[in-house]
Amino acid sequence: MSGYFFFEPLPGPAPDLFSFRFVEPGEHGDWQEALALVNEDVAATLPEEPPLRLVACPGDADAPELLYVARSNGEWHHNTLLAEPPGTLPDAVAAVAEAAxxxxxxxxxxxxxxxxxxxxxxxxxxxxxxxxxxGCSGARGERPAPHVLAPVGALTGPGTSRRGKGA
Structure with a gap:
């Protein structure tokens, strides 16, 4: 077979899937509001750890960028959040807490x-x-497992919460 094959040039460089940027304040409001609650728990239980941040990475050419919960230096570990948060703030808090x-x-x-x-x-x-x-799977006193330590955002030092003892 003879002939020429013509390829159209790509419209620009492919996105660097390993690059990231820190999300700006107010850019992803519901995710950032959820992260603020999780950071309350981080501050109470890991005082040496700076607040967590959201980072954004480019998605595929026709997909939105992906968000991750990262340490203050930009490190994260496989915890993708979609650019659009789930329908409710509690759902966003749950997703961010798991990612964190x-x-x-x-x-x-x-x-x-x-x-x-x-x-x-x-x-x-x-x-x-x-x-x-x-929550914790351990038995507590005479009550069987599991038990709630505190709502996300309400952990403090050992065994207490700002919003009262876990149920």
Whole structure:
């Protein structure tokens, strides 16, 4: 077969999937509002850790950029958030809390947050009224497991919360 093959040049350089930028204040309001709550928990339980930040990375050529919860230096670990947050603020808080937990645990090589009573890693759960919270699978006193440590954004030092004891 003979002939010439013609290729159209690409419209510009392909996006660098490893580049990122810090999200500016107000750019992704619901995600940033959720991150502010999670950062309350980070400040209370990891006082040496600077506040977490949102970073944006280019998506595919025809897809929106992707958001991640990162440490203050821009490091993150596989916790993609879509550019458009879920329908409600509690859903956004839950997604950001899970993303923050994944990044902190992988990058710091430690469990976060930790139940002060059982020294077990907490996990995301819901309070009886449906708010995202940190929960522990350990038994508490005479009550069987699991138990709620505090709503997301309400952790403080060991075993307490600003909004009252966990249920």
């Amino acid at each position: 937990q994944e990044s902190l645990m992988e990058l710091l090589h430690r469990v976060w947050p930790v139940c002060p009573d059982h020294r077990l890693g907490a996990h995301l759960c819901l309070t009886p009224d449906g708010a995202p919270a940190w």
